[in-house]
Amino acid sequence: MNKSSNWVLVLTALLAIVYVNLNAWQSQRLKLHGEILFLELAPVDPLSLVQGQYMRLRFGIEKRYDTTQEDYQIIQNNRGNGLAIINLDSRRIGTLTGLLAPNQWRQQRNRDDTVLLQIHAQSVDLPRVSTPFGTHSIRIQQNSFLFQENTEDRYAQAKYGMFRVHKDGHYVLVDLADEDLRPLTPQP
Helix, strand or coil: CCHHHHHHHHHHHHHHHHHHHHHHHHHHHHHHHCEEEEEEECCCEEEECCCCEEEECCECCCCEEECCHHHHHHHHHCCCEEEEEEEECCCCEEEEEEEECHHHHHHCCCCCCEEEEEEEEEEECCCCCCCCCCEEEEECCCCEEEECCCCHHHHCCCCEEEEEECCCCCEEEEEEECCCCCECCCCC
């Protein structure tokens, strides 16, 4: 190997380390300072992994969504990527009310009862059902929750996913919660 190849390897390794650490820092910051959002869970199944346990999650907002013309254009123009407009009730439980294009988050008025959530929308083919702009299924990218081995009974009572959300729609799932919105993971 010549000197330039060594420098390229070292520079690539340094950039990878910086990238990973920056992502970890951003995620940790979001966990500490993001707005709290609870999304209702659809039925979940605990599945075993080699190291620990996880639950595959589905959320109540991941349902069929009859698309308006505006929503259809957002989905088509952004390859299915978008921001879900989530209205919050007094307990901070979210309900899907519409879609925005990914670059429109700054245009959304800051309201205490609304958050944005990055989503992916997929077309759903429904036989004998016709809506003017189609039906889409909303998908949340974070669809599993890891927990310690032999603690799955604690999470059987999960009713909500507890998220921390940034105003631009980035989010992280921080815990599962029961019907009274109590986090199910014991705090150290």
